[in-house]
Amino acid sequence: MEEAGRQRVRLAELVASLSLGIDLGFGQPMEHVLRQCLIALRLADRGALGEEDRAAVYYTALLVNVGCHADAHEQAKWFGDDITLKSGKYDHEMRSMRGALSTLRLIGSGNSPLYRFRVGLEFAVSGHRELDGMIAQHARLAKTLAEQLGLPPGVRDAVGSAYEQWDGRGWPGELRAEAVPVAARIAQLSEFMEVAHRVRGVDAARSLAQARSGRQFDPELADLLCKSANEIFDALDTVSTWQAVIAAEPALTVGLSPAELDAALTAIANFVDLKSPFMLGHSLAVAELAEDAGRRLGLPAEKTALLYRAGLVHGYGRLGVSNSILDKPGPLSAGEWERVRMAPYLTERMLRQSAALAPLGEIAVQLRERLDGSGYPRGLSGGAISRLARVLGAAEAYQAMREPRPYRPARTAAAAAAELQAEVRAGRLDGDAVGAVLEAAGHRVARRRTAVAGLTAREIEVLVLLARGAANKQIATELVITPKTARNHVEHIYAKIGASSRASAAMFAMQHGLLPEDEIALPVQ
Structure with a gap:
């Protein structure tokens, strides 16, 4: 297996790999986003855009919907299946x-008719407020990721305006007509054109562009697409989309240094973990634990670096699993389990087209395999499971047990260690890997947090519960305070950290090391 890190990873490869997960989260076939990027670039070329605008088109087309999974928990809560909800975006x-x-x-x-009635009533009374500004929030989060990836201001502004419309009725509805960055206008038109062309052909794409010209779409761009439709859509079904998109990368960066790669992978890992409030900070915690365990096993630096990065990417496949499954408080059905079992494979599928990222996928796809063949997705056993995957699997299992899940509370360190050791005795986990993971976990020093953004100790407690998806009443019950006090704390927290939703509060908590909560000592006031 070629070592990741010897070959510099290009930013385009990283973003293009992530786009495959965005496809899954929208119920679209993989490479939908890559094809819309090609359409956008062909439009940009026919519009004679300069290199700076073309670069903005490229990354905006790839990142336009990257923030849409951030409130998948709320989407599933109200609408049953977040992926089904988002897949209807192109129908109307x-x-x-x-x-x-x-x-x-x-x-x-x-759910049952009675349940749907209760949810509908709750939604009418208060739930609709959770959806207010949801799409605008997606654009803000996408802009945040663009900033964290080091993309230039022109790209950030375009990504942040990707849901604005020509007629000014988009989201957040602050821009209209030519005030909307041209890259955002092209990316939005290309997104809808890709679906229309793929589903119904060139004529349908033309008709859609004409029907929404002057409303959703820039009329000049819509006219340009209609006049050049045959050339713009030419060979989209036969071209090697991945290769074409990577080859078209603008001259923004040659490659990411190891430090830049780790920073980019961490930023994306936090975004992926936003999908479920039960997974906040999970990927980074797994990466750190696996890396530490690898060092204790005496692995060379290039192997521990591989472990760390594989830990950061191991959850990418969750983008293709509905939150109606990920956040389900009860037992999963056979069909739901099949979706969960596919997640590691989807991670590998997202990474394997990049020669530099594929080695990470080869490790991550095996983290749920077990030595006795009882794991998934391929039922590998014994020596077929790599040593690095054994370490990563043990680290992920331990970290998952230390975090709350919708069907159980977080387990104590002692209980998690006992369960891992039981798995070794049963012949499912590697004894050396588990020993190194437990040694790494046992030597962790409790992390004392100084006050962040002026938050008090109690406000940090509230923030953690809020990020995990707790409502004000649940926060009040957990902390033995009144619902009114809980509501006041939430309002003060939002004001102090500049957040306006659970997802943005969760991102703040992860970025400031407040999640996951394992062994966090609150600041003394």
Whole structure:
């Protein structure tokens, strides 16, 4: 297996790999985003855009929907399946009455009529507030990721404006017409054109562009697409999309240094973990634990670096699993388990087209395999499971047990260690790997946090519960305070950290080391 790190990873490869997960989260076939990027670049070329604008088009097309999984927990809570909800984006015109009715018909879907009635009533009374500004939040989060990836201001502004419309009725609705960055206008048109062309052909794409020209789409761009449709859509179904997109990377960066790669992978890992409030900070914690365990096993530096990076990417495949499954408080059905079992494979699938990232996928895909053949996704056993995957699997299992899940509270360190050791005795986990992981975990020093953004100790407790998806009443019960006090704390927290939603508060908590909560000592006031 070629070592990741000897070959510099290009930023385009990293973003393109992530785009494959965005496809899954929208219920679209893989490479939907890559094809929309090619359409966008062909439009940019015909519009004679300069290199700076072309670069903005490239990354905006790849990142346009990257923030849409951040509130998948809320989407699944109200509409049953977040992926089904997002897959309907292309069925109706944005902000149309038909689109709104289609969304409302999904409330409580997958449950009994009585349950759907209760959820519908709760949504009408208070739930709709959770959805207010949701799409605008997606754009803000996408812009945040663009900043963390070191992309230039032109790209950040375009990504942050990706849901604005020509007529000014987009999100957040602050821009209209030519005030919307041209890269955002091209990316949005290309996104809808890719779906229309793939599903119904060139004529359907032309018709959609004409129908929404002057409303959702820039009329000049829509006209340009209609006039050049045959050339713009030429060979989209036969071209090697990955190779074409990577070859078209603008001259923003040659490659990421090891430190830049780790920073980019960490930023993306935090974004992936946002998908479920039960997974906040999970990937980074697994990466750190696996790396430490690798060092204790005497692995060379290049191997521990591989372990660290494989830990950061191991959860990418969760983007393709509905939160109705990930956040389900009860037992999973056979069909739901099959979706969960696919997650490691999806991670590998997202990474394998990049020669530099593929080695990480080869490790991550095996982390749920077990020595006795009882694991997944391929049922590997014994020597077929690599040593690095054994370490990563033990680290992920330990860290998962130390975190809360929708069906159980977090387990104590002693209980998690006992369960790992039981897995070794049963012949499922590697004894050396488990020993190194437990040694690494046992030598961790409790992390004392100084006050962050002026938050008090109690406010940090509230923030952690809020990020995990707790409502004000649940926070009040957990901390033995009144709901009014809990609400006041939440309002003060939002004001202090500049957040306006659970997802943005969760991102703040991860970025400042407050999640996961394992062994965090609160600041003394």
